[in-house]
Amino acid sequence: MAMAEVSIVPLGIGKTGVSEYVAGAIQELKKSGLKFQLTPMGTVIEGSLDELLAVIRRMHETPFQKGVKRVYTVIKLDDRRDKESTMESKVEAVEKKV
Amino acid sequence: MAMAEVSIVPLGIGKTGVSEYVAGAIQELKKSGLKFQLTPMGTVIEGSLDELLAVIRRMHETPFQKGVKRVYTVIKLDDRRDKESTMESKVEAVEKKV
Amino acid sequence: MAMAEVSIVPLGIGKTGVSEYVAGAIQELKKSGLKFQLTPMGTVIEGSLDELLAVIRRMHETPFQKGVKRVYTVIKLDDRRDKESTMESKVEAVEKKV
C-alpha cells in the first residue's frame, strides 16, 4: 500500500473557481472504491501504486471531458515498504509527537 | 489571505520514519498562531502570503536544528484575490458538487 | 503528447547524496526511448500520458531494487491538447517574451 496526493488544475478556463472540475475528478475517484481524503490543497488516496496511478490517470482526464484544453496535475507519491502506513497512522505519528 | 501546503522531507537520516521532524516543524508553526490543518501528505496553512512564507522558512529550518544536513521542502501556494477563500470553503465547494 | 517532470527522492538512506539513485532511474528512463531532459531539480519527459505514467512507475521502482525502503516521488504533468507543445517550444515561448 502506498499513498498519493493529487491536485488537478484546469488551465485556460475563463474563471478563477475550479471546484466543479475537482468535483468531477472526485466522482471518478469514488468509482475506484479506494480510500481517500479531500483536503483544501489536494486529494490524498491510499492504494497500491498501480491502483493509484491508474485512478489518477482517469481523474486527470475528467476536466478534458468537460471541454478543458489544458490540465496541470501535481502528484506526490509516498511509498513506504518497511511497514504498513495509513492516512490515519501518518497523522497520528506526528500528532503524538507535537 | 492565501493558502499554502508544505511538506518537509529530511534527507540523509538513516531511518525511513520522519514524523519527529514533521512534529518539530508543526511546533514551530503553532507559535505563529496561523490556522493550519495537518494532512497525511502535508500541512495546509492559511495566512497572508508574507506570513505563510515567513513561517515556512522557519519550519524548513527545524530539521537542521536537529542535526539533519539536507532538507527537501515542497510548497504549493494558492493565492486567490477575487474572493475570500478558506480551508473550509474550498473543501465545501467541492463536496457540494460531488 | 504531454510533458511530465519527475523528482525521485529516496528516504531512509544514511547519506545526503542521492545521485546514484537518480542515475538508476535515468537508466530505466533511457530504455523507454522517450525524449527527456535532466535538470538540477527533476527530469522532464515528453510522451503520451500513458507512456509517461508507465515510465515514471518503473523509475519510481528503481531505488527499491537497490534496497531503499521508502521513496518519495513528486510528479508534475502538463497536458495541453489544443496545440503541440514540446520542451523546446515551451522554453522558447518564454524566452522570446523576456
Added chain:
Amino acid sequence: MAMAEVSIVPLGIGKTGVSEYVAGAIQELKKSGLKFQLTPMGTVIEGSLDELLAVIRRMHETPFQKGVKRVYTVIKLDDRRDKESTMESKVEAVEKKV
C-alpha cells in the same frame, strides 16, 4: 547556498498559454542577479534560502500586476548544508553515474 524550483501558474485567464506570465516572472527574477535556469516545467534558482524565498515572493506577484486574480505556485526547495551543491554539480553527479 540552496536551490529552488518554482512554477508559477496563473488561473482564471481565458486562454491555455501562460508564457507571457512566466516571462514576466523571469523579468522580475533577472533583477535579483541570482543564477537561474529556465526549464520546460519550472525555473531553477540558486541562492541563499532568504534570497530564494524573497525573489519567489516577487515572482509570484507579477501575474497579479497583469490583472490575474488567482495564482497557483509550486516550489521545491533543496537545501543541502554538508557540501556546496550547484545546478551544474547536481546534474554532473547524476550524468557521470548513468
